[in-house]
Amino acid sequence: MAIATLKMLTLDSSDASRDAKFWSAVLGWDVAADGDGYAMLTGPDHALGFGTLPDHEEPGWPNEHGTKQFHLDLAVDDLDAAAAEIVTLGGTLPDEQPGETWRVLLDPSGHPFCLTKAENWG
Structure with missing residues (x-):
């Protein structure tokens, strides 16, 4: 029996908005959020997040x-x-x-x- 279910993977990024657009085009997932150094895609069962780090x-x-x-x-x-x-x-x-x-x-x-x-x- 699983303890948890994976719902989202978040990646450190040098530009969250750019990376969300890139992965949206690759995966065909919608950009659900984009702003203030963070972006998120939603897919059929999971989400993919991106957080901008200035020193990435x-x-x-x-x-x-x-x-x-x-x-x-x-x-x-x-x-x-x-x-x-x-x-x-x-x-x-x-x-x-x-x-x-x-x-x-x-x-x-x-x-x-x-x-x-x-x-x-x-």
Whole structure:
């Protein structure tokens, strides 16, 4: 039996409004709040929040020093097409990639996240 249910994940950001717009476009979720250094998206079952920190430091990729902080795995039908579209939204596709069945990208605040093939999730 679960003790709690995850309802929202909040990420530190260098620009909460910018990151909310980026992730809204990537996930298709609505921006429910945006102002005063905080923004929040609402999805079908969860929410994703962003808090601006003036001294935010990017976790970096590749992650050689264990500073990644978190990462999301997102299922997509076409890795290359999805990566290209995310880059047009402000994401970055680093040169260093750890494998062929997923792509690591960085959001505008430098948080790494992975695109994986939807077919691998069953």
